[in-house]
Amino acid sequence: MQVQRVREQLIHNLRAAYARLWVRVKGGNREPQWLIAEMIIPILTLSAYIYMYKTLEAPPEFTGFVIIGGTMIAFWSNVLWNMSAQFYWEKETGNLEIYFVTPISRMAILLGMALGGIVNTTLRATAIMVAGILVFQVPLVINEPFTALLMFFLTITALYALGMLFASLFLMYGREAWHTANLLQEPVHFLSGSYFPKSLMPDMVQLVASLIPLTFGLDGIRQIVILGKGFSDVWIDLVALTVFIIILLPLAKFALDYMENLGKKEGRLTLRWQ
Amino acid sequence: MNTVLRTVKQAIWVGWKVETNWADPFVFSIYYLIRPLAGLLIVGFIFIIGSTASGGQLSPEYFAFMFIGNSFFIYVSQIMMTMSMLIHDDRAHYEVMKHIYLAPGSLAWYILGRALNGVMNATVSLLLTLGFGVAVFQGLMNVQIPINWSGIDFGLLLLNLVLGIVCFIAMGYVLCGINIMTSKVQFMLTEYVSGILYLFGGVVFLPEILPQWGQTISSALPITYFLRIMRYAFLHQSPSVVEMDLLYLVLTMIATIIVGFGVFRIAMYKARRDGLIDKKEEY
Numbered sequence: 421m422q423v424q425r426v427r428e429q430l431i432h433n434l435r436a437a438y439a440r441l442w443v444r445v446k447g448g449n450r451e452p453q454w455l456i457a458e459m460i461i462p463i464l465t466l467s468a469y470i471y472m473y474k475t476l477e478a479p480p481e482f483t484g485f486v487i488i489g490g491t492m493i494a495f496w497s498n499v500l501w502n503m504s505a506q507f508y509w510e511k512e513t514g515n516l517e518i519y520f521v522t523p524i525s526r527m528a529i530l531l532g533m534a535l536g537g538i539v540n541t542t543l544r545a546t547a548i549m550v551a552g553i554l555v556f557q558v559p560l561v562i563n564e565p566f567t568a569l570l571m572f573f574l575t576i577t578a579l580y581a582l583g584m585l586f587a588s589l590f591l592m593y594g595r596e597a598w599h600t601a602n603l604l605q606e607p608v609h610f611l612s613g614s615y616f617p618k619s620l621m622p623d624m625v626q627l628v629a630s631l632i633p634l635t636f637g638l639d640g641i642r643q644i645v646i647l648g649k650g651f652s653d654v655w656i657d658l659v660a661l662t663v664f665i666i667i668l669l670p671l672a673k674f675a676l677d678y679m680e681n682l683g684k685k686e687g688r689l690t691l692r693w694q
Numbered sequence: 695m696n697t698v699l700r701t702v703k704q705a706i707w708v709g710w711k712v713e714t715n716w717a718d719p720f721v722f723s724i725y726y727l728i729r730p731l732a733g734l735l736i737v738g739f740i741f742i743i744g745s746t747a748s749g750g751q752l753s754p755e756y757f758a759f760m761f762i763g764n765s766f767f768i769y770v771s772q773i774m775m776t777m778s779m780l781i782h783d784d785r786a787h788y789e790v791m792k793h794i795y796l797a798p799g800s801l802a803w804y805i806l807g808r809a810l811n812g813v814m815n816a817t818v819s820l821l822l823t824l825g826f827g828v829a830v831f832q833g834l835m836n837v838q839i840p841i842n843w844s845g846i847d848f849g850l851l852l853l854n855l856v857l858g859i860v861c862f863i864a865m866g867y868v869l870c871g872i873n874i875m876t877s878k879v880q881f882m883l884t885e886y887v888s889g890i891l892y893l894f895g896g897v898v899f900l901p902e903i904l905p906q907w908g909q910t911i912s913s914a915l916p917i918t919y920f921l922r923i924m925r926y927a928f929l930h931q932s933p934s935v936v937e938m939d940l941l942y943l944v945l946t947m948i949a950t951i952i953v954g955f956g957v958f959r960i961a962m963y964k965a966r967r968d969g970l971i972d973k974k975e976e977y
Contacts, residue, residue: 457882464889468898469740475756475899476744512787596716599725606732615736616743 436524437532444502444536449543458494459547463555466490466548469615470556480558482616484646487552489614491545492638495579496608498541500601503583506533508590508597517690526676530587534580561648568644571654574661575637581668582633588676592688612638633668636660701799705807706814709776712783713815726815727822730768734827737764737898742837754838755929757831761839762928763897763921765823769816769855770862770895770917771888776812777866778884780805781873786975795971802958805870809863841928850936851927854943858920861947864954871961877975891917916946 449455466486473482510516519529552558562568590597609615611625612634618626619639629635640657643649651658683689714722737760745752785791794804831837869883894901894908895917901909912918919939926936965971 451878453879454882457886461882461885461889464886464893468893469737471893471899471903472737472740472760473744475903476741477748477750478744479747482744482747599716603725603728606729606736610732610736610739616739620743620746621739 432523433525433528436522436528437535440529440532441536441539444533445539448502448536448540455544458544459551462490462494462548463551466552466615467555481646483556484558484560485617485642486615487549487556487558488642488645489609489638490552491549492575492634492641493609493614494545494548495538495541495576496612496634497605498537499579499583499586500604502537503530503533503580504586504590504604505597505601506590507587508593511591511690520680520689526680527584527673530584530672530676533587534583537583538576538580558646560645562645563648564644564650567651567654568641571637571640571644571658571661574658574665575633575641578633578637578661578664578668581665581672584672585668585675588672588679591676591679592683592686608632608634611635614638617642630660633661633664636664697799698803701797701803702807702810704799705804706811709780709808709811710814713811723818723822726819727826730765730819730823731826731830734761734764734823735830738827738831738835738837742835752837754840755931757837758840758929759900759925760898761827761831762841762925765820765827766858766921766924767892767895767897767917768819768823769813769859770891771884772816772819773809773812773859773862773866774869774884774887776815777805777809777863778869778873778880778887780808781870782878782880782975785874785971785973786877789972789974792972801962802867802955805867806863809866813859813863845930847927847930850923854920854923854927854940857940857943857947858916858924861916861920861943861950864947864950867954867958871957874961874965874970877973891915894918896921914946916943916950919943919946 466489469486470483473486507516510519519526553560590600593600611629612618612632613621613629614634617639618629618635621629636657640654640661643654643657680689717725738757741757741760742752781791784794795801797804828839832839865887869880869887872883873880890911891897894904894912895915896912897917901912901918904912919942922934922939923936923943925931926939
């Protein structure tokens with residue numbers, strides 16, 4: 421009887437996650453101009469940085485570093501605006517209260533948003549990477565494709581787990597959500613070494629950067645894809661990302677429950693225009 | 695005239711409140727410092743790491759070129775962001791556009807006031823970024839920035855700043871016009887315009903390194919001349935004659951004003967005709 425109920429709940433939540441995924445994929449791709457913009461705009465910025473390296477006559481692998489960084493930033497932007505700030509948008513549009521009265525876990529909603537975001541962003545990130553590689557003629561040296569895929573999978577999982585944690589924190593925000601999401605763009609691009617290898621940054625900056633999963637993911641993916649290294653060279657990055665996932669997922673669940681209760685007590689879950 | 699001045703003044707005040715009253719002044723200052731400073735740190739580290747990797751010496755002249763370009767680009771990003779978001783915010787989010795439209799002051803003057811508030815915010819960001827930028831790079835990282843701060847040509851700087859800001863506000867009117875005719879494109883418009891100006895405007899590298907078609911685009915953009923003159927005012931060196939740059943800046947400014955206000959007027963006419971002034975977008 422108990423097993424049957426757990427099974428029913430699981431199916432129920434998976435259906436909710438799929439429904440939210442479907443909305444995200446459908447909504448994210450229904451406007452062709454959004455799709456094109458999300459592919460072109462990152463290329464503009466990363467091109468500027470590539471031309472800077474060309475001006476400085478830096479080795480060609482730095483162009484590859486920038487392209488991989490620009491590609492992964494697409495995921496970070498998605499985590500920030502479409503995961504972290506999503507409950508704020510939902511509150512403003514009146515959807516949040518509907519989520520809360522349905523008999524499903526909030527984590528199922530977040531899972532659906534994350535999976536939908538991953539599908540959408542992977543499409544865009546692939547286009548950014550292919551365009552960058554073709555335009556700037558970056559040679560890829562991939563000796564261990566499965567290690568590359570594992571690194572990518574762990575990076576994305578850790579990033580979206582962080583997004584789930586932020587989503588619960590942003591739940592209480594009014595306009596601060598917008599400013600906070602804005603604030604977490606360039607500083608994270610800088611700290612994670614999106615446009616240069618983290619190993620060349622000062623020790624103090626590297627220490628702060630190690631609090632961000634993107635730092636390890638970027639470092640690992642660059643080593644495998646641009647420098648042709650393998651598992652034995654990037655295992656520390658893989659371990660770090662796994663630790664992030666193990667910590668962040670339960671923390672997200674805890675934070676979500678806590679913030680929901682706090683929101684109910686303070687009457688802020690349905691408050692608009694804060 | 696009184697109505698115009700009052701509209702602009704009130705719009706600046708409203709803009710200031712909307713932008714700042716979600717936080718106390720200290721938190722607000724931190725928010726307005728961190729993002730542009732992080733942008734400066736990115737290009738600063740690209741400079742240091744790229745120079746080291748190429749085995750060459752750090753070029754203080756190139757650092758100063760990039761430092762000035764990236765810092766003054768704050769005006770572009772801030773004005774574009776403010777002017778692109780305000781139609782969406784006032785019409786769809788806070789639903790006050792129809793009231794502003796019905797008030798005695800013109801919407802165009804209200805937008806100007808909001809844009810000027812963006813200029814004020816950008817100035818705060820610029821001053822903080824310049825100060826912290828010098829402290830971080832020159833003070834902590836020993837990168838020499840060859841700027842003689844007492845020898846800055848303030849007259850030229852001020853003139854250039856006024857001309858540049860007029861240009862950027864005129865571009866912002868184009869964004870307002872497009873936003874009033876469309877829905878939910880405000881984010882991408884800001885990013886498109888800022889991205890194009892950042893890449894082709896000679897912000898962090900000389901446009902001469904771009905392909906020929908890129909150089910053509912660069913020479914048609916007012917920001918290219920704005921930044922050249924700004925660098926001349928700070929560094930007293932320029933690849934071209936500064937009077938010619940001023941002339942090109944004025945010419946591109948006039949063209950931008952004509953296009954900006956033309957697009958805005960047409961958009962307002964069509965918006966009124968098609969009932970878009972109070973259009974809702976799920977809020």
